[in-house]
Amino acid sequence: xxxxxxxxxxxxxxxxxxxxxxxxxxxxxxxxxxxxxxxxxxxxxxxxxxxxxxxxxxxxxxxxxxxxxxxxxxxxxxxxxxxxxxxxxxxxxxxxxxxxxxxxxxxxxxxxxxxxxxxxxxxxxxxxxxxxxxxxxxxxxxxxxxxxxxxxxxxxxxxxxxxxxxxxxxxxxxxxxxxxxxxxxxxxxxxxxxxxxxxxxxxxxxxxxxxxxxxxxxxxxxxxxxxxxxxxxxxxxxxxxxxxxxxxxxxxxxxxxxxxxxxxxxxxxxxxxxxxxxxxxxxxxxxxxxxxxxxxxxxxxxxxxxxxxxxxxxxxxxxxxxxxxxxxxxxxxxxxxxxxxxxxxxxxxxxxxxxxxxxxxxxxxxxxxxxxx
Numbered sequence: 107x108x109x110x111x112x113x114x115x116x117x118x119x120x121x122x123x124x125x126x127x128x129x130x131x132x133x134x135x136x137x138x139x140x141x142x143x144x145x146x147x148x149x150x151x152x153x154x155x156x157x158x159x160x161x162x163x164x165x166x167x168x169x170x171x172x173x174x175x176x177x178x179x180x181x182x183x184x185x186x187x188x189x190x191x192x193x194x195x196x197x198x199x200x201x202x203x204x205x206x207x208x209x210x211x212x213x214x215x216x217x218x219x220x221x222x223x224x225x226x227x228x229x230x231x232x233x234x235x236x237x238x239x240x241x242x243x244x245x246x247x248x249x250x251x252x253x254x255x256x257x258x259x260x261x262x263x264x265x266x267x268x269x270x271x272x273x274x275x276x277x278x279x280x281x282x283x284x285x286x287x288x289x290x291x292x293x294x295x296x297x298x299x300x301x302x303x304x305x306x307x308x309x310x311x312x313x314x315x316x317x318x319x320x321x322x323x324x325x326x327x328x329x330x331x332x333x334x335x336x337x338x339x340x341x342x343x344x345x346x347x348x349x350x351x352x353x354x355x356x357x358x359x360x361x362x363x364x365x366x367x368x369x370x371x372x373x374x375x376x377x378x379x380x381x382x383x384x385x386x387x388x389x390x391x392x393x394x395x396x397x398x399x400x401x402x403x404x405x406x407x408x409x410x411x412x413x414x415x416x417x418x419x420x421x422x423x424x425x426x427x428x429x430x431x432x433x434x435x436x437x438x439x440x441x442x443x444x445x446x447x448x449x450x451x452x453x454x455x456x457x458x459x460x461x462x463x464x465x466x467x468x469x470x471x472x473x474x475x476x477x478x479x
Contacts, residue, residue, distance in 0.1 A: 118446040121437060129440075132463040132474055133448035135284075135311070135423040139396055139467075140344025141379075142389040148382035149375045160374045167372070170381045171352055175324055180357040183364065184380070186371040188310055188338040188351030192218050194363040195278075195306045195334050195353070200224040202303055205276040208261075210453040212284045212308070219278070230455060231286065233417070233427075261290055275301075280308035281321060285453060285462045287311075287419020292321040299330045306334045310351075311421040313342035316394045319420070324354055331356040341422070342393065343383045348376040397422055401465045407475040408463075414478070422465045425450075432461045435478075443477035 114133075115126035122129060168179040175182075185191040192214060199205045200222030207215060209228045219226055261279075277298055282289045299305055312322050327333050335354040340346040350372060353360065383389065405424060408416040413429035428435065432449050439445040447463050450456035463474065 115446070118440055122440040122444050124444055128444055130443075130445045130466075130470060130473065132466065133446045134346070135341060135421070135462075135464040136346055137314075137342055137344040137393055137422065138464075138470065139393055140342075140389070142343060142383055142386050144382040144386040144389065145343060145345060145379040148378040152375055152378040155374045155378075158374070160370050160372060160377060162369055164372060164377055167377045167380055170384050174384045175354070177324070177327070177354065178357075181327065181354055181360070182352055183355070183360040184350065184352045184372045184377065185367075186351075187340060187346075187349040188308065188336045188353075189214055189218075190349075190367070190371060191336050191351060191353040191363070192306075192308070193221070194366055195336065196224060197222050197366065198304060198334075198359070199276040199278065199306065202274040202276045204273070205278055206302075208279040208283065210285060210450070210455040211278075212280060213452045215278055215308075231283070231288075233286070261294055274303045276304040276306070277302045278306045278308075280310065282311045282315075282419065282421040284308075284311065284421075285423070285425045285448075285450065285456070285460075286417055287421040287423055287425060288417075289315070289321055289420035292323050292326075295323060296326065299326070299333055302332065304332050304334070305330075306336065308336045310336065310338040310341060311423075312337070313390075314393070314397055314422045315420055327354050327356075331359070334359065339380050339383065343379075343386075343389070345376075345379060345383075348373070348379060350376040350380050396467070397465060400468055400471060403468055404463070404465055404471045404475070407471065408478075411475070411478055423462055424465065425460060425462050428459055428461060432458050436461070439477055443473075445474055445477050447474075 115129050115131060118129050119126040164184045167184050168182050171182045172179040183191065196218035199219065204225040204227050205219060206227045206229050207219070209230050281295070295307065307323055309322055312320050323333060324335055327335060333355065336351065337354065338351040340348065340350055401422070401424070405416050405418060408414050408424065408426055415427040417425045419425065433451070436447055436449050439447060447461045450460040450462060451458065465471065
């Protein structure tokens, strides 16, 4: 069965006729530099704690996140990946008259919204790269390093489509956007907080931007009780197997979520690793330095190949439009080169003419480009 998410190496290996460990995975947008040594050391140091239950309040982890974001711990709720927290956000959205969803959208949004029978209103992005609102990346040489700055993409005119009669409407979007990688200005999103009863912003890939380029809404969360921000620690720190994310929202809302969910959602080793990596400024800077150069290399290489048109993005992945059948291309890459790319069949708006690739190391990116060529 064709997977709906990236990173299914068991499925890919069955097609390639090899071990999953032999697959070069471009389908999951995970930092190739990790996991950081700080995370591995923390896991080893806390193996003895496996005989005990985790702290149900995760005080040490919440305190570390509190210091990282300069927020009170009461405004932070760790979760079993951001996917768990998305489920509780969707339960709240389902209580409203409708939820507006930016499309194409990460498939788990539809999963979680439909689980609670939410009325969904789709707001399509214009993917025409020739339009005046297209995301732009500007690269300049500085001290022999590629430095990228970004002109945020313009959001669709969602507010103009709101019903004229008073209604309780929610909004779910992610920034940077998945699968395009486009970055939206925080100032452009702020007016929506006045118009929507609940705004859920998934910032799972925001960490991949250096602090001076991020467009997070975290600094406004204390001003807007209707704002929920979801963050992930697994993508930036390459820890998807540990399942660790967190929500930032009003304490009353987070206490309600705590009553809904199972106890001990975050395991002991995940919590310990999270505390360690939040303090790992060396790894954070290494990631920002790697990504700017590697993304530029991959974008240029894809642009040079006939029949492929990548969209410039701010995250650690690129969405690519293809003149060829992506399903055929995906199978050829697996069987001939043991490389897995992410098809977009789970995005109804994209189908068989788009694929997404993670940005990996320079040699790995070059291997993909040679295989595609």
